[in-house]
Amino acid sequence: MAMSGGKDDGEPMMEMNTTPLIDVLLVLLIMFIITIPVQTHAVKIDLPVSDNDPSNPPPIDPVKNRLGITATNEITWNDTAVSLAQVQQFLAQTKSMVPEPELQFQPDPLSAYLTTDRTLAVIKDSGVSKFGFVGNEQYGSFNKAKRPPN
Structure with a gap:
């Protein structure tokens, strides 16, 4: 008599079995999720194009300029x-500006000493x-990485 209810007295079961209902709802939910179109919202932005033309030199910042030397001994200005x-x-132009912008020099640790020395001579x-x-x-x-162990 387990099919008719939870008791042995033969009374009918008063609660509705919700397991099949939940199963059907879960399948429908999954179907709706699959059939929803993917939202492809895009904002078109026109980005500036880099221009490495030698006739168009890099701009001189009125506050600070960065002069660097890469590991391949390439000199970079900003x-x-x-x-x-x-x-x-560029240094002659910055010298004539009022107030004079700051020059920040950053050579790479692996750059050649000769390139750094020549650049410092130009700055001086x-x-x-x-x-x-x-x-x-x-x-x-x-230096710590290159130092031999004691």
Whole structure:
């Protein structure tokens, strides 16, 4: 008499069996999720195109400019590759600005000494008054990694 109810007295079961109803609802929910179209909302943005034309030099920032040397001995002015002659021109332009922008110099630890030395000579000859080294913390970790064990 387990089919007729939970008791042995033969009374009919008064609660509705909801398991099949829940199963059907879950299947319908999954079907609705699958059939919903994917929302493809896009915003079109026209980004500026990088122009590495030699006749269009990188801009000179009126507050600070970053002069760097990469590990492949490439000289960069505000993250754009330049030559030493161009660096001289940029430094002459910054020297004439009021107030003079700060020049931040950051050579890579793996760059050649000769390239760094020539660049520093150009900076010294330009007469820049606001000059500083940045990224010095990278040299401390570089030296510790290259130091032989005791």
